[in-house]
Structure formats: C-alpha cells, structure tokens
Amino acid sequence: MTTEATSTDLHAFTESWLEWYRGQEARLAAPHGFLAITGLHWLDDRPQRFPDAPGAWRTGPDGVVVDLDEGEELVVDGTPVRGEHRFGVLPERGGVDAVWGDAVIEVARRGGYDIVRPRHPDAPLRTAFTGTPAYAPDPRWVVTGRYVPFDTPRPTAVGAAVEGLEHVYDAPGRVEFELEGQRLSLTAFPGHGPGRLLVLFTDATSGVTTYAANRSLALDPPAADGTVVLDFNRAANLPCAYTDLATCPLPPAENRLPVAIEAGQKIPRERGGS
Known part of the structure; x- marks a missing residue:
C-alpha cells in the first residue's frame, strides 16, 4: 500500500470516528438527553410530589399513576391529560416520555422498580457541558x-x-x-x-x-x-x-x-x- 493510500485510509477512518463521536455527544447533550436529568425518583404505593415534575406519583400492581392538580397538564403520546392519568404496567427497560412545558418527564421501569426521571433543558449539568x-x-x-x-x-x-x-x-x-x-x-x-x-x-x-x-x-x-x-x-x-x-x-x-x-x-x- 502506498503512503498516499495509507494517508487517505487513515483520514477516512478518522472522519468516520469523528462522525460517531459527534453523534454520541449530540445524544448525550440533547435538550432532553441524559445531561438534562434533574432527579431520579423511586415510586411506591404512597403518593409523592417532586420539585421537578407536576402531580403526585405512585405505583402498584396496576402500574404507575399520576394525579395532576388543577391547572397542571402533561402531554402523553401527543394527547393532553389532566387529573388522574394511568401509565399502566411498564415493561422492564421500557418507559414513556410525558411532555411538561419545555421538560420531559420520563416514566420508566428499571431493575424491577418504577421511576420518574424529569429532564429539563436548563439543567446545570447540560448547560455547562463542554x-x-x-x-x-x-x-x-x-x-x-x-x-x-x-x-x-x-x-x-x-x-x-x-x-x-x-x-x-x-x-x-x-x-x-x-x-x-x-x-x-x-x-x-x-x-x-x-x-x-x-x-x-x-x-x-x-x-x-x-x-x-x-x-x-x-x-x-x-x-x-x-x-x-x-x-x-x-x-x-x-x-x-x-x-x-x-x-x-x-x-x-x-x-x-x-x-x-x-x-x-x-x-x-x-x-x-x-
């Protein structure tokens, strides 16, 4: 292989890697990527309120439920919901993203437990990411x-x-x-x-x-x-x-x-x- 061919191959290899690297960074630092997470809240059968999400949250045999206060709203699968909303039983490693203003409230199941994990674009970890x-x-x-x-x-x-x-x-x-x-x-x-x-x-x-x-x-x-x-x-x-x-x-x-x-x-x- 000639030096010129080797140089060309190395350039293409590096460019392909850079494309991968930029994709990794873009997903991580997206407005609702992992750097936007502001809380990891574990649910049980007691209604709980969190500072970074609307409503009172609980879970049980029938899955995750949120009770939204008057004036509070989530958008789930494109549909606005108010009052009580049932997310149902979530599959392991599955979840639902509910939109709340410019934030996304991730409702998910991890390791056999239901969690709420809000993602806010103005999270300090995201805004300071370099x-x-x-x-x-x-x-x-x-x-x-x-x-x-x-x-x-x-x-x-x-x-x-x-x-x-x-x-x-x-x-x-x-x-x-x-x-x-x-x-x-x-x-x-x-x-x-x-x-x-x-x-x-x-x-x-x-x-x-x-x-x-x-x-x-x-x-x-x-x-x-x-x-x-x-x-x-x-x-x-x-x-x-x-x-x-x-x-x-x-x-x-x-x-x-x-x-x-x-x-x-x-x-x-x-x-x-x-």
Missing part, C-alpha cells in the same frame, strides 16, 4: 473476533450504578478475540437493532484514564461465519459516567479485561477527567 475527552482514533484498536452463540440465551444478572439495583439480561453468546497478544472473550448482550450486540467491559485503564465502572461497545451483527469486528475506538461512556441519576448496568465479572485499552472515551470532565 464535551467528553477521548483518545485519538487509532486503527490498531480495531480487531476481528468470533461470535460464539450459546445453545440458549443465558440469563445474566449484573449490578448497577445505583447500589442495591440489579439488571438481568439474556446473553445470547460471547465474543472471542485477541488483543495485545492475549486471547480474550466478552459476554455479549442484545444490542439496539436486529442481530446487533452490546458488550459492557472494564480494562486496565478503568479508573485511571477511563471511567471506573464500565464502558460499552456496540457491535454490528456477526457475519454468517461468526466474524465480528470490535472497534474499541468507539468504546463509549454510559450515562452513569456523567451523572448519579442514571441506573446503568455494570459489566459481568468475566468482562473485566486484563489489558489496557487506550482507546475510546475517557473519564468525563464532570468526574474529574481532563
């Missing part, structure tokens, strides 16, 4: 691995950024690969989209230059022969890297890699990163 530090993209951190499906998906319980909370995922298989001369593997969870996979991991940079609790890597569907590409330049922070108001899952124990992956997003400035 971007996430990251390693410069480097092709050496792109490795080809092999996806090995389990005979049947394995229910895998993992901890969460919130103490005492547990998430359970049906892991469809694992990804085997070599990096830095070591044979490694990662348990994979279902990703966003048909056939896609998601791996949560830590490595020797965790707590040093990258966020201590976890990073995530989205993988395209494996090829017919099981081949899958892991581009660790796209190792991303989860929301808990920025805010304590997130319920992010932690990696399974076997996904703690013994190598230093000096690629992807680093510790956010909000957590003391530079």
